[in-house]
Amino acid sequence: MKKLLSGNExxxxxxxxxxxxxxxxxxxxxxxxxxxxVAAEYPEIYAEWSPNEKVAFEVGVGASFAGAxxxxxxxxxxxxxxxxxxxxxxxxxxxxGFVLLCAGDPGMHSSQNEQDNRNYAKFAKIPMLExxxxxxxxxxxxxxxxxxxxxxxxxxxxxxxRIAHSKSLVEMEDRVESEIPLEFVKEPRKFVMIPAHGxxxxxxxxxxxxxxxxxxxxxxxxxxEIKNPKIGIITSGISYQYCQEVLPExxxxxxxxxxxxxxxxxxDFAGKVEKLFVVEELDPFLEDQILQMGISVxxxxxxxxxxxxxxxxxxxxxxxxxxxxxxxxxxEKMNLPARPPAMCAGCxxxxxxxxxxxxxxxxxxxxxxxxxxxxxxxxxxxxxxxMGASVGSALGIEKATGRSDNVVAVIxxxxxxxxxxxxxxxxxxxxxxxxxxxxDNDTTAMTGRQEHPxxxxxxxxxxxxxxDFIKLAKALGVENTEVVNPYDLEALDKxxxxxxxxxxxxxxxxxxxxxxxxxxxxxxxxxxxxxxxxGCQLCLRLGCPAISVISSDNKKVKIDSMLCSGCMVCADVxxxxxxxxxxx
Amino acid sequence: MDKVTNLILTGVGGQGILTASExxxxxxxxxxxxxxxxxxxxxxxxxxxxxxxxxxxxxxxxPLVIKGECDLLLAFExxxxxxxxxxxxxxxxxxxxxxxxxxxxxxxxxxxxxxxIEDKLTSKYKSVIFIDALNIAKESGNIRTANTAMLGAxxxxxxxxxxxxIDVIRMRVPERAIEANMKSFQMGLDIIK
Ligand SMILES: Cc1ncc(C[n+]2csc(CCOP(=O)(O)OP(=O)(O)O)c2C)c(N)n1
Numbered sequence: 001m002k003k004l005l006s007g008n009e010x011x012x013x014x015x016x017x018x019x020x021x022x023x024x025x026x027x028x029x030x031x032x033x034x035x036x037x038v039a040a041e042y043p044e045i046y047a048e049w050s051p052n053e054k055v056a057f058e059v060g061v062g063a064s065f066a067g068a069x070x071x072x073x074x075x076x077x078x079x080x081x082x083x084x085x086x087x088x089x090x091x092x093x094x095x096x097g098f099v100l101l102c103a104g105d106p107g108m109h110s111s112q113n114e115q116d117n118r119n120y121a122k123f124a125k126i127p128m129l130e131x132x133x134x135x136x137x138x139x140x141x142x143x144x145x146x147x148x149x150x151x152x153x154x155x156x157x158x159x160x161x162r163i164a165h166s167k168s169l170v171e172m173e174d175r176v177e178s179e180i181p182l183e184f185v186k187e188p189r190k191f192v193m194i195p196a197h198g199x200x201x202x203x204x205x206x207x208x209x210x211x212x213x214x215x216x217x218x219x220x221x222x223x224x225e226i227k228n229p230k231i232g233i234i235t236s237g238i239s240y241q242y243c244q245e246v247l248p249e250x251x252x253x254x255x256x257x258x259x260x261x262x263x264x265x266x267x268d269f270a271g272k273v274e275k276l277f278v279v280e281e282l283d284p285f286l287e288d289q290i291l292q293m294g295i296s297v298x299x300x301x302x303x304x305x306x307x308x309x310x311x312x313x314x315x316x317x318x319x320x321x322x323x324x325x326x327x328x329x330x331x332e333k334m335n336l337p338a339r340p341p342a343m344c345a346g347c348x349x350x351x352x353x354x355x356x357x358x359x360x361x362x363x364x365x366x367x368x369x370x371x372x373x374x375x376x377x378x379x380x381x382x383x384x385x386x387m388g389a390s391v392g393s394a395l396g397i398e399k400a401t402g403r404s405d406n407v408v409a410v411i412x413x414x415x416x417x418x419x420x421x422x423x424x425x426x427x428x429x430x431x432x433x434x435x436x437x438x439x440d441n442d443t444t445a446m447t448g449r450q451e452h453p454x455x456x457x458x459x460x461x462x463x464x465x466x467x468d469f470i471k472l473a474k475a476l477g478v479e480n481t482e483v484v485n486p487y488d489l490e491a492l493d494k495x496x497x498x499x500x501x502x503x504x505x506x507x508x509x510x511x512x513x514x515x516x517x518x519x520x521x522x523x524x525x526x527x528x529x530x531x532x533x534x535g536c537q538l539c540l541r542l543g544c545p546a547i548s549v550i551s552s553d554n555k556k557v558k559i560d561s562m563l564c565s566g567c568m569v570c571a572d573v574x575x576x577x578x579x580x581x582x583x584x
Numbered sequence: 585m586d587k588v589t590n591l592i593l594t595g596v597g598g599q600g601i602l603t604a605s606e607x608x609x610x611x612x613x614x615x616x617x618x619x620x621x622x623x624x625x626x627x628x629x630x631x632x633x634x635x636x637x638x639x640x641x642x643x644x645x646x647p648l649v650i651k652g653e654c655d656l657l658l659a660f661e662x663x664x665x666x667x668x669x670x671x672x673x674x675x676x677x678x679x680x681x682x683x684x685x686x687x688x689x690x691x692x693x694x695x696x697x698x699x700x701i702e703d704k705l706t707s708k709y710k711s712v713i714f715i716d717a718l719n720i721a722k723e724s725g726n727i728r729t730a731n732t733a734m735l736g737a738x739x740x741x742x743x744x745x746x747x748x749x750i751d752v753i754r755m756r757v758p759e760r761a762i763e764a765n766m767k768s769f770q771m772g773l774d775i776i777k
Contacts, residue, residue, distance in 0.1 A: 004610055167622075331670050
């Protein structure tokens, strides 16, 4: 039976069919739905949200050492966080098959960078597979488990946004349980990487890489198709689909396994075509390796941004003779107003940025919905580098400038658990007098509302202990702690004033849940009393999508009754008391 | 069945575009076509632009529609219709929901919502159909079914049998909303002559 599945759903299905027993992850676009699917559809698999990617990976390490087949998933930048265990697991190898699924985001639809994670496979000396649609996503995951066990190595299956979030038809098969017994058997020379053992394992790794090179020549997912010999294209992943679309008659070498590359096959292919191209997204990963082999090849790709069939069609337009090629129409420059995402009407993050802006503080920021605080009209986030960085960088600014009264770190609850806690330990340890605001909206909102250790519910929907941020901060040694309702502007204002002016390190936790989580109906909404509204537009500084100007010749404002959540922050901001509460 | 059909759905986060594109691609699959669809998740709930590409036919490679190849643009919002119009082929169709949702850049005064969008579209494309999906949804008793009205209109132009549409919509929408969805679907369909 065939089903229409997204790449992410297909990966989950592949794990299920492979007999996976443990799956762990930290959410991250575009990979998040994989574990959500596992948890929702395959009760045979234990699935967890870990606090961050490093822990997710380490849970996988333990489970694999105990014999289980394991799937660990994360977005591309998550691998930076998990890189430490990844590089050494390359040495230890596995017991049960270990697939690291990482999802890249060329074009940065929802990411802070667009690093090309293919480099990780080469760097860590482990095999890598790159599917080009959902059917392959499932197949390659399954194949990944057997390669992992056969070659005693973790393996990367790399997808990108256009695989993860595209749907195509997938043939369903049954689950086959793994035959490896589930118990931890002591094997210190394999599992305990002290230098003496590590030196031995490194030799094993180099030897394994040699064998994998041979394997890469034989594995049937390296597909050579000679059609018109005038043009030969070497490609992988989604780029393959774009090539097929744009240049259906060109000869193609499609690599399903991109580390290590099949050099003999590439040489063979190069000899069969007149002009050789490599089509790849982001880094010249294949191109550089082929050039190193002494083969003349032209790289087609864009170092920056997402590849598209349109781009390829334009590139090849004058390079092909008597070959069918698609002609895209050139885009028109229209200069239309952009439609950036915005914090929802009633979002509890809004008032925090509104208040920080009025105080003209420097705000070290972090990653989550609240990063939208950088956009107009709030424009109150001054740094954002990686998850957890707000805390450490606030400390750095304090140490560099000698001032702690004009800097505030702002971090979401999920991000704080992910990698803010160690930063806070540093602040306590190194005597910071700074301020950290934890925006506790009881969810990981940005990636589509996942549970985390601070919500008290697991991925599999069970109630569990809840990390209490205030108790945690106190235990670390933070004396000034305060919980504030962010819809209460006055209380928020006071708490921030007190914290930044104090000679002690302070932690403020805001405590209103994400609006999208709210189950009960709203009881009130805000409405403008036009008789009192003086058109000062102070309320517009909140950047609430429910509030807008009536028209170009009427400066007064209106509130969209469908969008308004009834948080009433705008009523507090209004100096003319023109915004009133209406029960609904 | 040989010909590939290229579709783009566009609009604003929260308008039900992802559900609508699920329904279309599922229906196309059930009708026996090879199908691919691609979209960007993540920020869709925060009021940003949302696009979903769907392609179906005998054999589909790229999940993305190429500029100038789109057979049907289903626009849930006027400005987004204009933004995506250059994907549409010369003899392609555009169905536009007559709704205006101001982006934050317009609300905060840094940009102006373009005027005469309807004229701009009709002067350039042969087949532009406007519908008031929100009114249809209100009439059918559930404001949330505007996207189904759009589907009704689209169904008239796509090579997928009527009973499959009905089946898939029944499967995809909440039980209590089935009736309103069916009404909206029919009213959307009736608009296209
Ligand atoms: C290393 C890494 N992992 C995952 C992500 C994806 N990601 C971006 S923000 C975020 C969490 C946001 O949750 P939270 O801090 O609670 O803020 P909210 O969105 O709820 O306001 C995640 C998982 C990332 N950008 N980097």
